[in-house]
Amino acid sequence: MRTYTNNEKRYQAACEVIPGGVNSSLRRCWPYPVFVRSKGAVITDADNNEYIDYHAAFGPNVLGYNDDAVDAAVSQAIEDIGLIGVGTTEQEIQLAQKICQHVPCAEKVLFSNSGSEATYAAIRLARAVTSRKKIIKFQGAYHGWHDYLAMNVISAPEKLGERDPLSAGSLPEAIEQTLICSFNDLDDVEDTVRAHKGEVAGIILEPILHNIGCVLPQPGFLEALREITRREGIVLIFDEVITGFRHGLGGYQKICGVTPDLTTLGKSMANGYPISALCGKRELMDRFRTHPDGDVFFAGTFNGHPVGCAAALATIEVLERESTYPHLFGLGERMRKELSEIISRLGLKATVAGFGSVFLTYFLEGPVRNYSDLLRNDAALFVKYRKDLIQRGIFKLPMNLKRNHLTLSHTEEQVSRTLEASEDVLQRLVKQPVAAGARESQS
Numbered sequence: 001m002r003t004y005t006n007n008e009k010r011y012q013a014a015c016e017v018i019p020g021g022v023n024s025s026l027r028r029c030w031p032y033p034v035f036v037r038s039k040g041a042v043i044t045d046a047d048n049n050e051y052i053d054y055h056a057a058f059g060p061n062v063l064g065y066n067d068d069a070v071d072a073a074v075s076q077a078i079e080d081i082g083l084i085g086v087g088t089t090e091q092e093i094q095l096a097q098k099i100c101q102h103v104p105c106a107e108k109v110l111f112s113n114s115g116s117e118a119t120y121a122a123i124r125l126a127r128a129v130t131s132r133k134k135i136i137k138f139q140g141a142y143h144g145w146h147d148y149l150a151m152n153v154i155s156a157p158e159k160l161g162e163r164d165p166l167s168a169g170s171l172p173e174a175i176e177q178t179l180i181c182s183f184n185d186l187d188d189v190e191d192t193v194r195a196h197k198g199e200v201a202g203i204i205l206e207p208i209l210h211n212i213g214c215v216l217p218q219p220g221f222l223e224a225l226r227e228i229t230r231r232e233g234i235v236l237i238f239d240e241v242i243t244g245f246r247h248g249l250g251g252y253q254k255i256c257g258v259t260p261d262l263t264t265l266g267k268s269m270a271n272g273y274p275i276s277a278l279c280g281k282r283e284l285m286d287r288f289r290t291h292p293d294g295d296v297f298f299a300g301t302f303n304g305h306p307v308g309c310a311a312a313l314a315t316i317e318v319l320e321r322e323s324t325y326p327h328l329f330g331l332g333e334r335m336r337k338e339l340s341e342i343i344s345r346l347g348l349k350a351t352v353a354g355f356g357s358v359f360l361t362y363f364l365e366g367p368v369r370n371y372s373d374l375l376r377n378d379a380a381l382f383v384k385y386r387k388d389l390i391q392r393g394i395f396k397l398p399m400n401l402k403r404n405h406l407t408l409s410h411t412e413e414q415v416s417r418t419l420e421a422s423e424d425v426l427q428r429l430v431k432q433p434v435a436a437g438a439r440e441s442q443s
């Protein structure tokens with residue numbers, strides 16, 4: 001029997017000094033976990049409860065927590081160099097070279113520390129090079145916390161079709177410049193571009209819509225976006241903060257064969273250490289004021305920090321091994337296949353989705369092409385399933401539509417245990433349907 005006494009005490013202590021007890025809006029989670037250790041695929045809370053983890057901190061840990069090689073590289077970097085903050089470091093050069101080697105659109109690279117900083121810089125650059133103001137994003141996508149893009153992620157049904165900012169205090173003038181389209185809906189994109197002819201600076205998208213689980217682009221969608229943006233002089237930005245490095249060294253653009261003008265990277269790039277990148281075509285990137293002829297301001301005290309660079313270089317070294325992606329994708333395929341088998345055995349109305357190391361079960365009948373399709377998901381069942389799994393030591397974020405991640409450190413045995421627990425929990429839930437009242441509880 002798991003107890004949570006220390007978790008609760010420490011959570012109360014956290015709430016005294018941290019608003020809501022957590023440092024990021026989506027980290028608040030039942031039943032008040034306070035984590036004290038992580039290694040490989042296992043995380044441990046303040047009551048020494050262990051969990052096989054599939055949250056992976058929203059995605060960064062692609063090799064597993066506390067990877068020895070990455071941690072050793074970080075220790076070495078700390079010994080060799082702190083933060084110098086003038087000129088550049090050897091680590092920054094080497095990492096930029098690696099990204100240019102692997103990512104198709106990358107001719108030049110700039111580093112920052114979070115995905116939000118990278119997408120902010122991408123939007124600023126797109127506006128500068130086009131002398132236009134408007135940006136198109138897709139319903140369900142998340143690109144960071146800034147006013148330019150923090151809107152229309154998991155919107156209430158009545159908010160669809162209008163601006164739905166994530167935050168009070170957002171600047172209305174910034175929100176107004178962002179246009180929302182439906183993913184996989186080319187007519188919507190064409191109509192929007194036509195209605196704002198000559199005004200759209202950039203289209204930004206997650207090439208796989210992972211912030212609402214896993215919604216894949218339909219054949220031809222990304223190619224058509226490339227064509228439209230070329231035709232209309234719009235900057236095409238792939239936000240590969242999740243897909244980059246997790247699905248392949250060259251990001252999803254290498255897999256799908258569509259090369260954007262700019263790409264943002266983060267998360268898996270450094271297996272849990274903070275670093276992000278914006279890369280793209282030389283003529284665009286040289287507009288940044290880091291270049292002597294540039295006029296687009298780009299700055300940050302901690303940009304290109306040796307710790308993040310060393311962690312990224314060590315992570316990429318592991319990802320470059322021939323066996324890495326086949327192993328990650330193999331685990332993902334097994335998980336999806338066997339979860340689908342469980343669902344058909346139990347006769348559940350559910351759809352297993354995923355790509356590579358990402359997987360999740362939606363409680364709806366497919367197909368899933370965009371956010372509107374996901375309004376049919378049984379959110380109460382989705383969350384209850386995950387809460388019950390947590391009680392059995394399997395950690396999947398108990399929040400509607402959130403994806404799960406496998407890492408290189410997950411073993412076949414851990415996958416087997418997860419599948420057994422999943423079948424058991426689902427079987428019980430089939431027998432005892434989730435109460436209608438629980439439908440309101442989505443986190």
Ligand SMILES: Cc1ncc(COP(=O)(O)O)c(C=O)c1O
Nearest residue numbers: 114115116142143144239241242
């Ligand atoms: C696709 C995508 N872009 C950008 C971001 C923002 O990254 P960060 O949280 O590092 O600012 C996220 C974060 O989840 C993301 O999923």
